[in-house]
Amino acid sequence: VPVAVVISGRGSNFVALAEAAEAADYPAEIVAVISDRADAVGLARAAERGIATHVVLRRDHPTRAAFDDALDAAIRASGAEHVCLAGFMRILGPEMVARWEGRMLNIHPSLLPAFKGLDTHQRALDAGAKFHGASVHLVTAELDDGPIVAQAAVPVMPDDDAESLAARVLAVEHPLYVAALAAHLGRSAGRPDATPVFNPPLP
Numbered sequence: 001v002p003v004a005v006v007i008s009g010r011g012s013n014f015v016a017l018a019e020a021a022e023a024a025d026y027p028a029e030i031v032a033v034i035s036d037r038a039d040a041v042g043l044a045r046a047a048e049r050g051i052a053t054h055v056v057l058r059r060d061h062p063t064r065a066a067f068d069d070a071l072d073a074a075i076r077a078s079g080a081e082h083v084c085l086a087g088f089m090r091i092l093g094p095e096m097v098a099r100w101e102g103r104m105l106n107i108h109p110s111l112l113p114a115f116k117g118l119d120t121h122q123r124a125l126d127a128g129a130k131f132h133g134a135s136v137h138l139v140t141a142e143l144d145d146g147p148i149v150a151q152a153a154v155p156v157m158p159d160d161d162a163e164s165l166a167a168r169v170l171a172v173e174h175p176l177y178v179a180a181l182a183a184h185l186g187r188s189a190g191r192p193d194a195t196p197v198f199n200p201p202l203p
């Protein structure tokens with residue numbers, strides 16, 4: 001199944017998906033990486049792998065809806081049938097979300113529904129959370145709010161700071177997104193055995 005990955009930065013989740021997709025039995029093929037930032041490191045990592053890249057800048061479009069239309073056009077031009085948002089730092093408008101309903105995933109660095117939005121690691125520390133983690137969910141019009149496909153939890157250690165906690169979470173984001181995309185595509189293809197996953201095996 002052709003999948004586009006939409007990023008704003010480093011792209012480590014994209015790389016994890018692209019590496020998984022090299023296996024013959026993985027259901028997705030990553031056909032494009034699209035970024036709203038020309039300097040996103042993930043674009044270079046896509047180019048190294050021979051994956052098509054595309055930049056859609058917000059400043060080239062007068063409104064968010066026009067930006068969304070350009071992003072939508074880039075996704076469609078890639079031939080993608082599903083979309084993975086992976087460190088994409090913009091909020092999509094309701095029309096764009098509706099167009100991709102049931103076919104767009106996001107990864108969020110918290111155990112949703114806790115800690116929607118930004119700065120999740122510091123907020124988990126400030127709250128005294130003993131577990132933290134990451135969630136892959138279907139994208140809906142509300143931010144970080146769609147049905148959860150899969151989650152992975154990690155412990156919060158007494159001496160953690162936001163950086164150390166973020167690193168522990170990122171290590172589980174990669175296998176989580178790989179497992180969640182496979183489960184999502186299986187269920188989209190009508191295989192109910194492709195069940196949601198919780199804490200997939202770690203590397």
Ligand code: GRF
Pocket residue numbers: 007009010011012013014042086087088107108109134170173
């Ligand atoms: C990840 O922590 C993701 O959950 C969050 O932004 C980060 C992106 O990392 N939304 P990368 O660009 O995939 O390396």
